[in-house]
Amino acid sequence: MISAGSITAAAERLQISQPTVSTMIRRIEDQLGLALFLKERGRLIPSNEGRVLFEALQRNFRHFQAIADTITYLQRDVSQRMSIATIQPLSSGLIAHALKDFMAENTDARMNLLVRPRKAVYEAVATDGVDLGISFGTGEAKAEGLEVEQVCVGHMYCIMPRGHPLEALDSISHAELNAWPQVSYPPSHQWLYLIYEKVMGNAPSEAVLTVENVNSVYPNVENGIGIGLVDEFSLRFHPRDRLSARPFEPRIDVTIELIYPHRKSSDLTRAFVRHFKKICADIASSPV
Numbered sequence: 001m002i003s004a005g006s007i008t009a010a011a012e013r014l015q016i017s018q019p020t021v022s023t024m025i026r027r028i029e030d031q032l033g034l035a036l037f038l039k040e041r042g043r044l045i046p047s048n049e050g051r052v053l054f055e056a057l058q059r060n061f062r063h064f065q066a067i068a069d070t071i072t073y074l075q076r077d078v079s080q081r082m083s084i085a086t087i088q089p090l091s092s093g094l095i096a097h098a099l100k101d102f103m104a105e106n107t108d109a110r111m112n113l114l115v116r117p118r119k120a121v122y123e124a125v126a127t128d129g130v131d132l133g134i135s136f137g138t139g140e141a142k143a144e145g146l147e148v149e150q151v152c153v154g155h156m157y158c159i160m161p162r163g164h165p166l167e168a169l170d171s172i173s174h175a176e177l178n179a180w181p182q183v184s185y186p187p188s189h190q191w192l193y194l195i196y197e198k199v200m201g202n203a204p205s206e207a208v209l210t211v212e213n214v215n216s217v218y219p220n221v222e223n224g225i226g227i228g229l230v231d232e233f234s235l236r237f238h239p240r241d242r243l244s245a246r247p248f249e250p251r252i253d254v255t256i257e258l259i260y261p262h263r264k265s266s267d268l269t270r271a272f273v274r275h276f277k278k279i280c281a282d283i284a285s286s287p288v
Helices: 007-014 017-034 046-074 088-105 117-126 173-179 190-200 214-223 232-236 267-284
Strands: 036-039 043-046 083-085 112-113 132-136 149-161 182-184 227-233 243-247 253-258
Touching: 007 132, 043 046, 043 232, 046 149, 083 117, 083 243, 083 267, 088 132, 088 214, 088 232, 088 267, 117 132, 117 253, 149 214, 149 232, 149 267, 182 214, 214 232, 214 243, 227 232, 232 253, 253 267
Parallel strands: 083 112, 083 132, 182 227
Antiparallel strands: 036 043, 132 253, 149 227, 149 243, 149 253
């Protein structure tokens, strides 16, 4: 009723009559001893109690749906099916590149890529049946009891529009970064902001623009709003026609880690991991 918007719409969705819907609502309210709906100008609207109950049911339905999806997945032939959870900065560059080559070699493979915030990647591996998580290493996954394997290490880079005065330098220091307007991350983005604070030390300048993820830094730097700090892995797969990049010194490491669920990996997952490690090794040996 709440999601449908009206008794008429609810009756149509359930393929029953409107009086039947009204009767069902009255019976539920009688059994619970709560008024779930109130009448306002001839229409039923949810009460506060009704909205609270609806939100609680929605949360549980999502869990039940996840269980149902997992059962359906397990009932299929899973030998050539694999799911990966990863973060946005890796999904559109490194992971997309790895998937392209892997699936060209494994034409029967059927892959499912989930792009999630970092902590949701851990949750997907721990509870949602995902075969592999790929994220930046922060120590949190291991702290939550998940098996973690570090596969490669990159660094932080300062990016700037083409023609910017910082292009004349081989590397960018704290003082040089602080001398220019910056595109950065809000304090709510804990991991990136902690790196940003580490770089900026005790005297951070106020960013002229804050964005929620690394991928959003690039277009704003290209448009001349400010300079920014990005990870090496997203940088490697971003076009360079409108921006330049210089390493930040002192070096700030950014690691990529594989996160495994508490079960034996499938042959397909192990094959992908071998392929992914090779891709990472090839990338690490090439200049940024």
